[in-house]
Amino acid sequence: MKHTKRLYGTIIFLFAFLIFAFFYTGHNEKVAKNKIPKVGVLQLMSHPALDQINQGLDDTLKKHGYINGKNIKIEFQNAQGDQSNLRTISKQFVQDNVDVAVGIATPSVQSLKNATSTIPIVMGAVTDPKGFGIIPSNTKPGGNITGVSDQAPxxxxxxxxxxxxxxxxxxxxxxxxxxxxxxxxxxxxxxxxxxxxxxxxxxxxxxxxxxxxxxxxxxxxxxxxxxxxxxxxxxxxxxxxxxxxxxxxxxxxxxxxxxxxxxxxxxxLSQYELGEQTGEDVVKILRGKGKPATMPVTFIKKxxxxxxxxxxxxxxxxxxxxxxxxxxxxxxxxx
Missing domain, CATH: 3.40.50.2300 (Response regulator)
Structure with a gap:
């Protein structure tokens, strides 16, 4: 009789545990699904060219329905041309566990690269990514970095x-x-x-x-x-x-x-168009339609x-x- 009661108790406990696990997992999946993505944008300094890249990025995210503070958190930081600021901000993005980090100008991308090898990084205008040693290949980056080149004609x-x-x-x-x-x-x-x-x-x-x-x-x-x-x-x-x-x-x-x-x-090249393409890459990564490792660097020809x-x-x-x-x-x- 005691064995029977213990068996029933065990069955009831397992049943309750399974129900809890089911709803807990479902809740976590729902939370993950409804999670507001975070994008960290690191700009080297302020001047019209870089500002236009950032504007093109912002406008493209809005075009795809991403409104800052509503369904996306965009953390914009300007390093004011200071290398120590670049390092500090890059580390902060990693601590904040941003979903995508954007580097506007080569030093920004290099700083982000030094800070993380796992968080996706999108280059907002780097002249020669392969030549600078940022990625091994412009067609098959192979790591966590892709983006746009601003190589002038x-x-x-x-x-x-x-x-x-x-x-x-x-x-x-x-x-x-x-x-x-x-x-x-x-x-x-x-x-x-x-x-x-x-x-x-x-x-x-x-x-x-x-x-x-x-x-x-x-x-x-x-x-x-x-x-x-x-x-x-x-x-x-x-x-x-x-x-x-x-x-x-x-x-x-x-x-x-x-x-x-x-x-x-x-x-x-239009700096604004460089920003637009940067935004398209960010959207593709956020929506799971692309990974930096297999996304070729974009070279705008016109x-x-x-x-x-x-x-x-x-x-x-x-x-x-x-x-x-x-x-x-x-x-x-x-x-």
């Missing part, structure tokens, strides 16, 4: 410069020595320009405080200045263009946003022709009619 940019300045013989390049993207593009543009018989003078800066002195010296040696995709120079673009203008020297930047800040012209008519007038430069027509058709004229 350098040959098209030099072609545009020579269309506007057919008598060009001496061109200068100014870049930040610690910026990997800028260094890569400087070397490529130097090689392209030299092949076309141009004399190239290269000047580097360590930080934005060097810009005035270095750009003043460079402006006295060349007929035009080219600026690669360079975050530090971009943050001081107004200063650079004003100094060069005193010598009647035009500045041709790689980034379209830098034309508005005093650049003369460029055929470049550029936009941007002309600064106001700056041209200041420099007494007349744009060829063919260039103006192309800008009206496939770009923008700033007046």
């Amino acid at each position: 350098l040959e098209s940019q030099l072609k545009l410069i020579r269309e506007i300045m057919p008598d060009l013989k001496n061109i200068g390049i100014i870049y930040t020595s610690s910026d990997m993207s800028a260094t890569t593009e400087m070397k490529k543009m130097k090689k392209i320009a030299a092949k076309q018989g141009l004399n190239v003078t290269v000047s580097s800066i360590s930080n934005v405080n060097d810009l005035e002195q270095v750009s003043t010296s460079l402006s006295q040696k060349v007929q035009a200045i080219f600026v690669p995709t360079d975050n530090t120079v971009a943050s001081g673009m107004k200063l650079l263009s004003s100094i060069a203008a005193k010598q009647n020297i035009p500045v041709f930047p790689a980034a379209t946003t830098m034309v508005k800040d005093g650049g003369l012209a460029t055929y470049g 550029g936009h022709l941007i002309l600064n008519e106001k700056q041209a007038q200041k420099l007494n430069i007349t744009f060829p009619e063919s260039v103006i027509k192309r800008a009206q058709k496939e770009g923008k004229i700033i007046k």
Whole structure:
């Protein structure tokens, strides 16, 4: 009789346990299903190009129904160009267990890469991901990182410069020595320009405080200045263009946003479109439709022709009619 009661008791206990486990598991699955995803966005510094990438990212998330504070938590952090800030913020994203981390600019991505090998990382504009050692392959990243490249169409940019300045013989390049993207593009543009018989003078800066002195010296040696995709120079673009203008020297930047800040012209990638593609990658990962390891890096091919008519007038430069027509058709004229 006692054995029978014990058996019944055991059966009742197991039955109760199974019911509890069933509802507990169901509850956890429901919680997991209804979990609000967290996205950490780490931006190197503030200037129009990087701000436009972030805007494109935000707008794309909204387009797909992700509203910050409602059904997604977006933790945006600006490192203000400080390496220690990059490290601190990256570690914080890992502690917060974000579902996706976005790095806007190469140093941001490198910092995130050093902080985690498991959380998905989306590159918001890295010029040469494979060349910089961030991923082993642009087509098959193989790890936790994928995203978008902002490699500028350098040959098209030099072609545009020579269309506007057919008598060009001496061109200068100014870049930040610690910026990997800028260094890569400087070397490529130097090689392209030299092949076309141009004399190239290269000047580097360590930080934005060097810009005035270095750009003043460079402006006295060349007929035009080219600026690669360079975050530090971009943050001081107004200063650079004003100094060069005193010598009647035009500045041709790689980034379209830098034309508005005093650049003369460029055929470049839209920073906003880079942000849009970054957003598409984030959405794909959040919805389980892709994993960084098998998501190829996106290289945007189509550029936009941007002309600064106001700056041209200041420099007494007349744009060829063919260039103006192309800008009206496939770009923008700033007046």
